[in-house]
Amino acid sequence: MAKGTILLAAGGTGGHLFPAEALAHELIARGWDVHLATDDRASRYANHFPAKEVHTIRSATFGSKNPIALIGAMWRIWQGVRQASGVIHRIKPAVVMGFGGYPTLPPLYAATRRKVATIIHEQNAVMGRANRALAPRVDAIAGGFLPEDTSAAGAKTVTTGNPVRPAVLEAARAPYVASAGSDPFRLLVFGGSQGAQFFSDAVPDAVALLSDAQRARLIITQQARADDVGRVKDAYARLGIDAQVSPFFTDMAQRMAAAHLVISRSGASTVSEIAVIGRPALLVPYPHALDHDQAANAAALAAAGGGEVHPQSTLNPETVAGLISAAMEEPERLETMAAAAKSVGRPNAARLLADLAEAIASRKTIEEFRKETRA
Secondary structure, three states: OOOOEEEEEOOOOHHHHHHHHHHHHHHHHOOOEEEEEEOHHHHHHHOOOOOOEEEEOOOOOOOOOOHHHHHHHHHHHHHHHHHHHHHHHHHOOOEEEEOOOHHHHHHHHHHHHOOOEEEEEEOOOOOOHHHHHHOOOOOEEEEOOOOOOOOOOHHHEEEOOOOOOHHHHHHOOOOOOOOOOOOOEEEEEEOOOOOOHHHHHHHHHHHHOOOHHHHHHEEEEEEOOHHHHHHHHHHHHHHOOEEEEEOOOOOHHHHHHHOOEEEEOOOHHHHHHHHHHOOOEEEOOOOOOOOOHHHHHHHHHHHOOOEEEOOHHHOOHHHHHHHHHHHHHOHHHHHHHHHHHHHOOOOOHHHHHHHHHHHHHOOOOHHHHHHHHHO
């Protein structure tokens, strides 16, 4: 007999779904039934999500300033609220927890209207728009990087860290072993759930500028958008580089653990996984993020010495080549960065978040929960 049901709501990208997946595994291990509410983009990531049921809920963004488009978005969200309300009435969750993205708005709003206990989890160092809209209505806010403070949101914020998947926890067991001399040097390049065209443009050209001896050592794994895969593969083939290039890798955690250096964007899940596994990273925040959340995430890891932040505007093939070359020739520095990254990882984030979910489900206050966790 299950303890009860918990409904997780997450936008249909890896950055939102991966932390929800990690929490789902922890909750199921504790005896809960887990359901997932998401949108129709999630099929790429949610196929293996350990949910008793996956509920596709209508939603929309407010990106357009066109009045007709805004009315249409509001109508789709209201339809989603009614859908979500029906799901909540049927499965009767003890708590509904959102992980960000506009698809979380209908389930969380419906839950607050039905007086169901609610939590939002904010992965980033800066709260996203959907979570900002929900923050005043929910019972608790769990933060990946958010501080606990005296503001209205901070008063009900608990810093739990970002849950990482079991594959990441398994990969974290592998110690960092530096590459020195003529040893192979494994470089991992990726740009979030959709890849990054900038890396497809800059990194192959940078590798072409390395010395013959450095190129002979390189083994590259690079995530690229489907439209870019062919040309990136061809570029590395012309250089004689051992490279695997794909839009998506199902074993990214193992590839991260095998890497001597990571070059990536700095989404919250990415930064959290880099820290838990403990790998040196060159972080290039996505420059067009509305809230500059990736820059704030990267800064948190850099402050600990586990990564370097390089704004995209400062990079070209020559500067990227210089960064890769220096890293390949300074194994001791990379070892130090790896240890620093691991020192700020939160491998117990899923456990803390599950503790919070159970506390809020039983209607404990944030102060009661804080006292229990600090005792």
